[in-house]
Amino acid sequence: MKKQSFFRKFLYSQKVAPYVFIAPFVITFLVFFAYSIFSMVMMSFQKVAGAGTTFIGTENYRVLSNSIFQKSLKNSIFYTIVSCALMIPIPLVLAVMLNSKPMRAKSTFRSILFIPALTSVVVAGVVFRLMFGELEGSFMNQIIGMFGKAPIVWLRTPSTVWLVLFFVCLWRWTGVNMMYYLSGLQQIPADLYESASIDGASVMQQFRYITIPLLKPTIVYVLTISIFGGMAMFSESYMIFNGNKSPNNVGTTLVGFLYRMGFEQNNLGIASAVGVVFLLIVLVVNAIQLAINGTFSRKEN
Amino acid sequence: MARKNRTMTVLLLIFFLIVAAITLLPLALLAVSSLRPGSDLMRYGLNFSIDWNTANLNEYRMLFSGANNYFIWYRNSLIITVVQVALALFLSACVGYGFAMYDFKGKNLAFACVLLVMMVPTEVILLPLYRLITRMHLINNMWGIILPYLVVPMLVFFFRQYLSGIPKDFLDAARVDGCTEYGIFLRIMIPLMKPSFAAMGIYQGMSSWNNFLWPMIVTNSITKITLPVGLQSLLSPYGNNYDILIAGSCFAIIPILILFVLFQRYFIEGMTAGGVKG
Structure with missing residues (x-):
């Protein structure tokens, strides 16, 4: 009971509230945007075939x-x-x-x-x-x-x-x-x-x-x-x-x-x-x- | 001087009448053609020559007969639009409120991320996003269409702008009265934000209803696709679907036109929200 009220107090404090408010953005940003950009940059240096991926350097860019x-x-x-x-x-x-x-x-x-x-x-x-x-x-x-x-x-x-x-x-x-x-x-x-x-x-x-x-x-x-x-x-x-x-x-x-x-x-x-x-x-x-x-x-x- | 102004008025009016006619011409073509059999279109092409004696609503009757998937697509689009608008408005309002009303560590960095997402066209991350959705098993699922765009940066930006006009003392007064941080948002701010919800709801509604590329990539089953994707699929080179295509295109615009006539101010406000202040 005491623990819960502590948690409640924490969640409702003026310090934490703004993070709760912007959490939806931060989560979708990290999951969908940042991860996508990251995996795209990674893939651009790889040969992706089925399950296996091999690092091939700038080969993909040379094809461009x-x-x-x-x-x-x-x-x-x-x-x-x-x-x-x-x-x-x-x-x-x-x-x-x-x-x-x-x-x-x-x-x-x-x-x-x-x-x-x-x-x-x-x-x-x-x-x-x-x-x-x-x-x-x-x-x-x-x-x-x-x-x-x-x-x-x-x-x-x-x-x-x-x-x-x-x-x-x-x-x-x-x-x-x-x-x-x-x-x-x-x-x-x-x-x-x-x-x-x-x-x-x-x-x-x-x-x-x-x-x-x-x-x-x-x-x-x-x-x-x-x-x-x-x-x-x-x-x-x-x-x-x-x-x-x-x-x-x-x-x-x-x-x-x-x-x-x-x-x-x-x-x-x-x-x-x-x-x-x-x-x-x-x-x-x-x-x-x-x-x-x-x-x-x-x-x- | 007054005389000169009058000729100017007449010239301007004539000019804009011509511009308006050109603007409405493609839609008029569509409307007129929806009253002709689709086979006519295939044979003679899309034009204004129509025999009014044989013009009829058969194409629409066919549309409403339920013998095709049109209303399944319509329903899919409607559900996705409503769910997406509701979620995007609420969550983006939360985020915009957080940015407008609080000072916290990392605020500038987080807001820079909002601007980053806003400026990068979604086409850039089409492929990695598709792979991610595939791995989440959300292909042919409406959540696959909705989830990546739960929080819309454009809306966040707009709400932040809108709320920054509200003095922060207001919040302190509510706190003194014993309102919690979330209570302030839910009970005081949301009612205050109503006018901006109307404009942003229309902005988001239009983009959800008309969205084509992402739904086309995420869905491929004939009963899961949205209306724009479905209409596109009717555009076969053989023209055998032109009946539903033309009448269906008309019927996709009509509800929006009615809403536009009723809520013009909000449409224009919503769809041009990015301007000037941006």
């Missing part, structure tokens, strides 16, 4: 110099760069236009543009795959048919494959990014614009010298999530091609290659090496982002 890995890495980087080039300025311009004074029915349009974000990658993938079907009657072929163009086999032509993937990305994420910008815009005091227009600054000048600098934290945030989202892109490609396969690997991404090695070919060592490379990329990008944001907050203070 093969052309398919290079191609999938290039694909991911290409996708990331272009999607950032689209997904940062376009939603920004839309947000500024939507937020401008003469605009009416703001919240209606805001909601409509947000709707695609409610769909899963599967539904989006199904619609876009069929819209860009190769039949003459498929929606996009009908559209280009109106301009007298012959039907295109969208999903087998390298250049149009990317077009489709960027369409999916634009469609699903424009509304979300726009929402980030809108909440950033609403925090900019209105009198800044008023005094600027009294001083005779044009709309473009106001955009350049007030909106952009004050939105920089939001822009950096959107850039960061776009980079991570872009480098991790896989499901979209999986849906568009109905599986982790694309003609001549045009749509194979970094994660697609990892999936092929780890899940389709059971080549755990190489898949783990890909995972480690991916992790390093993520860490480097984040270090850069922290550095940029860090210099920023220091300036603000």
Whole structure:
């Protein structure tokens, strides 16, 4: 009885309580995240076959110099760069236009543009795959048919494959990014614009010298999530091609290659090496982002 | 000046009407096509040409007839979403509360770990996590889908942010009144956190309901898969499942659209929670 009350006192003390509160995170972090990273790094130096594993040094990493890995890495980087080039300025311009004074029915349009974000990658993938079907009657072929163009086999032509993937990305994420910008815009005091227009600054000048600098934290945030989202892109490609396969690997991404090695070919060592490379990329990008944001907050203070 | 503003308004409205039309177009295509037989799609492709005289709800009737696995997937997704939202909200709120209200040894290190998990895409650890779940015998089990994401870093971050606005004197007052540490959390803080639960519940609900990659890896039995995984499995090159695929895709979105119309504010707040403050 006495022991129990001691235990109770211990558990209920102000010193111990915070550890109890964060315990769920610590446990899931150690079991699922830390252990996964650890075993992935270990496996990347091993040849894993059935029950037996042998240490083979950096052999798995050397295999990564093969052309398919290079191609999938290039694909991911290409996708990331272009999607950032689209997904940062376009939603920004839309947000500024939507937020401008003469605009009416703001919240209606805001909601409509947000709707695609409610769909899963599967539904989006199904619609876009069929819209860009190769039949003459498929929606996009009908559209280009109106301009007298012959039907295109969208999903087998390298250049149009990317077009489709960027369409999916634009469609699903424009509304979300726009929402980030809108909440950033609403925090900019209105009198800044008023005094600027009294001083005779044009709309473009106001955009350049007030909106952009004050939105920089939001822009950096959107850039960061776009980079991570872009480098991790896989499901979209999986849906568009109905599986982790694309003609001549045009749509194979970094994660697609990892999936092929780890899940389709059971080549755990190489898949783990890909995972480690991916992790390093993520860490480097984040270090850069922290550095940029860090210099920023220091300036603000 | 007023005149100039009026033309601006009209131009902006026209522009946004076009943008809205393009945005809604893919979903409209889906909705229209769900009223045609799936074989039409296979023959003519997905488009707007529809003969309204023959348009019918047969595809939906087929969906509801129970002659397929659609509602098993629907139920699986629903159960997983509800369980995951409830657990993730409660546990993440606990963790966020711990970080916001206490000073303790190792706090910064632990919080750095939260940020680390938040920034590393789950795709990075797909393979080792799958092996771990296999060894735990949780393949084809809903807990295999749920367990790794019991505590969601994004939610922890949000709750911590939300709670940091509450003065700590408040806690001391409750302690003086004889409330225990856990009592404060359960009886005082949780009611205070209600508005943030709504936004975060929707954020988590959307990501659970729409999650595709992880459930696809953890489940493969036709009766254990979730709705997105099931719909994907219908996308065969022969098009023989297009009836259920199109109507089923529509029916997967409709409940969310209704919820969105009703609780717009929370949706937008929840799904963009990472911004600005992050």
